[in-house]
Amino acid sequence: MFGTLGILFSLIPVVVIVAIIYGISHMRKRSAPSEEGIGTAKRLYLYLVAIAGLMAGTSGVVQIARFVLAALPGTDGVSSSSTGLAVGLALTIVGLPLWFVHWRMIGNSVREHESEKGTLLRKLYVYVTLGVAIGLMAHAVVEILQWIFRAEVDFRGYPWAALVIWGGVWLYHWRFEQLEGQPSEDSRAVRSLYVYIVAGAALVLLATGLARIVHLILLSGYESLASIPVFAPGDGGLWRGAIRKGIILTMVGGAGWYFHWLRFAADDTKSMLRRLFVNLFASYGALITVLVALGIIIARSLLWGFGGGNESAALYFRFFPATIASLAAGIAVGVYHHNVATKESGEAPQDWAGVREWNPYLLTATGLVALVIGVVTAVSTVVGVLAHAGTDILVGSTAWQGGVALAITLTLIGGPLWWKYWAKAQVRAVDGTQAKQEEGWSARRTTLPAILAVGLLALLGALSHVLFVFLRDLLDSGLGRSTVLDFQISIGILAAVAAFLPYYLSVYRAEQADGAVLPIKRKKKNVSVLAPADSGDVLKRLEETLGYSVEHMRSTDERMNAIPLSDAALEALVGQIGDASGDKVLVVFDGQTAKIYPYR
Numbered sequence: 001m002f003g004t005l006g007i008l009f010s011l012i013p014v015v016v017i018v019a020i021i022y023g024i025s026h027m028r029k030r031s032a033p034s035e036e037g038i039g040t041a042k043r044l045y046l047y048l049v050a051i052a053g054l055m056a057g058t059s060g061v062v063q064i065a066r067f068v069l070a071a072l073p074g075t076d077g078v079s080s081s082s083t084g085l086a087v088g089l090a091l092t093i094v095g096l097p098l099w100f101v102h103w104r105m106i107g108n109s110v111r112e113h114e115s116e117k118g119t120l121l122r123k124l125y126v127y128v129t130l131g132v133a134i135g136l137m138a139h140a141v142v143e144i145l146q147w148i149f150r151a152e153v154d155f156r157g158y159p160w161a162a163l164v165i166w167g168g169v170w171l172y173h174w175r176f177e178q179l180e181g182q183p184s185e186d187s188r189a190v191r192s193l194y195v196y197i198v199a200g201a202a203l204v205l206l207a208t209g210l211a212r213i214v215h216l217i218l219l220s221g222y223e224s225l226a227s228i229p230v231f232a233p234g235d236g237g238l239w240r241g242a243i244r245k246g247i248i249l250t251m252v253g254g255a256g257w258y259f260h261w262l263r264f265a266a267d268d269t270k271s272m273l274r275r276l277f278v279n280l281f282a283s284y285g286a287l288i289t290v291l292v293a294l295g296i297i298i299a300r301s302l303l304w305g306f307g308g309g310n311e312s313a314a315l316y317f318r319f320f321p322a323t324i325a326s327l328a329a330g331i332a333v334g335v336y337h338h339n340v341a342t343k344e345s346g347e348a349p350q351d352w353a354g355v356r357e358w359n360p361y362l363l364t365a366t367g368l369v370a371l372v373i374g375v376v377t378a379v380s381t382v383v384g385v386l387a388h389a390g391t392d393i394l395v396g397s398t399a400w401q402g403g404v405a406l407a408i409t410l411t412l413i414g415g416p417l418w419w420k421y422w423a424k425a426q427v428r429a430v431d432g433t434q435a436k437q438e439e440g441w442s443a444r445r446t447t448l449p450a451i452l453a454v455g456l457l458a459l460l461g462a463l464s465h466v467l468f469v470f471l472r473d474l475l476d477s478g479l480g481r482s483t484v485l486d487f488q489i490s491i492g493i494l495a496a497v498a499a500f501l502p503y504y505l506s507v508y509r510a511e512q513a514d515g516a517v518l519p520i521k522r523k524k525k526n527v528s529v530l531a532p533a534d535s536g537d538v539l540k541r542l543e544e545t546l547g548y549s550v551e552h553m554r555s556t557d558e559r560m561n562a563i564p565l566s567d568a569a570l571e572a573l574v575g576q577i578g579d580a581s582g583d584k585v586l587v588v589f590d591g592q593t594a595k596i597y598p599y600r
Contacts, residue, residue, distance in 0.1 A: 063088025069157025118184030205253025322496025370414025
């Protein structure tokens with residue numbers, strides 16, 4: 001029911017992978033192999049055995065406590081089997097001494113070598129333990145609250161045991177880490193990774209819980225207005241079991257998000273992982289949620305218009321409350337994190353320049369994917385209809401209606417998205433020298449080859465499939481309607497590739513040849529700059545990048561200094577001017593920042 005919110009979950013691995021790649025690349029640049037401390041091999045052994053012993057021993061203690069609680073009067077006694085107790089005792093007897101011995105050895109090594117406190121493996125041990133513990137605690141709290149709220153009737157000992165024991169593990173390691181601190185950049189990066197992964201998971205729980213509540217409230221109102229009979233009267237009303245579960249998810253997710261985002265990450269505003277979290281996971285994940293919800297509304301409405309619904313309108317459009325709830329949750333998450341990004345990028349534009357450079361290209365790729373799938377769906381549907389020429393497919397069948405509805409929906413969503421943000425990407429690539437001066441994994445140097453690579457692979461795959469099916473049926477003397485139906489999707493892929501690949505190939509070849517970006521005229525704005533009198537060089541570079549002149553308002557404040565802007569910061573400033581609402585913009589250079597103020 002809330003599949004659109006589940007898209008946020010799918011982006012967690014993306015953030016993790018990007019963060020790990022970023023961290024590894026920077027660690028390699030910062031440090032060379034060193035023999036300080038106890039050595040990598042011994043360190044790896046100690047921490048791997050310690051965490052294995054801790055996980056096994058703690059799980060064993062939980063099983064023992066579960067057995068004891070299940071045997072209490074008033075419980076069903078289901079969990080009080082001797083097998084569970086035996087497993088718990090075995091894990092505890094083996095795991096806890098193993099952890100204790102190796103943890104003592106680790107403590108001795110830290111006392112002998114102070115540099116061990118900041119090692120990567122030490123912090124990975126701590127924060128992996130914290131992550132596992134808080135995940136199991138959250139699951140336990142959800143089950144306990146379900147029992148308290150009578151969403152689940154039976155009392156179970158496991159969640160209480162897990163909450164207390166894993167909570168103790170979390171508190172011990174968190175307190176230990178707070179006292180020790182993060183003495184190295186690597187250790188601070190691992191802490192940030194833990195904080196944002198947990199904050200992201202908690203945000204998903206919070207958004208899902210709120211969306212469930214909104215959905216059930218809207219659904220109750222919709223069923224009342226549409227006079228739809230309630231098939232389960234015992235679970236009716238607003239205080240039904242489903243809405244109680246929504247409240248529980250909101251409480252657990254809200255608590256985790258509050259502590260990890262608003263408390264633990266409050267002073268981490270300079271972290272690259274924070275910018276990735278805000279820009280990639282939260283903002284982009286919310287956008288995808290909104291787009292999918294809109295797509296469901298448009299596609300299913302079109303399908304109904306084409307006669308694809310078999311039930312009454314009241315029952316058919318019963319999906320509206322769920323999609324509207326997902327839409328509202330996505331908008332709320334997106335607006336909040338957009339405001340966070342706007343505030344923090346205004347305070348430190350140079351830090352955010354590299355991350356925000358990717359926004360137009362990421363959204364361009366999103367729109368392009370939707371548009372390509374729409375073209376593939378449309379062409380393959382048309383090919384299928386033509387292959388059935390002379391039959392009753394348009395009259396007696398509904399097979400074509402879903403394809404047409406999906407194609408129109410994806411075109412309506414992907415087309416404007418691709419057009420708007422590709423135009424922005426082209427505007428920011430003002431001249432050919434910028435494209436040639438970019439180094440590394442910059443947005444433009446990565447996006448264009450990626451689009452070409454995917455397009456060429458799709459072309460080869462689709463063409464190979466069409467030839468294979470044609471030759472197979474030709475050799476078997478079986479050419480006919482079934483041949484066309486077998487490669488109708490490949491024909492759609494070829495049509496989509498033919499529509500977009502030549503254009504992007506021309507863009508890429510032009511830039512490789514002489515560094516020229518296909519021209520798109522930058523919209524001219526009335527830009528006034530309040531800056532010190534000695535800011536001539538910066539203003540000249542700003543005018544060259546914008547492509548038109550700006551008004552220099554000389555400040556009389558002697559405390560105001562000229563700002564040395566890097567190329568990346570200058571591009572970010574130009575992008576903010578282009579994105580600002582209205583045609584009049586005031587730019588204030590003050591201290592080490594440049595702030596944008598649109599006005600009328």
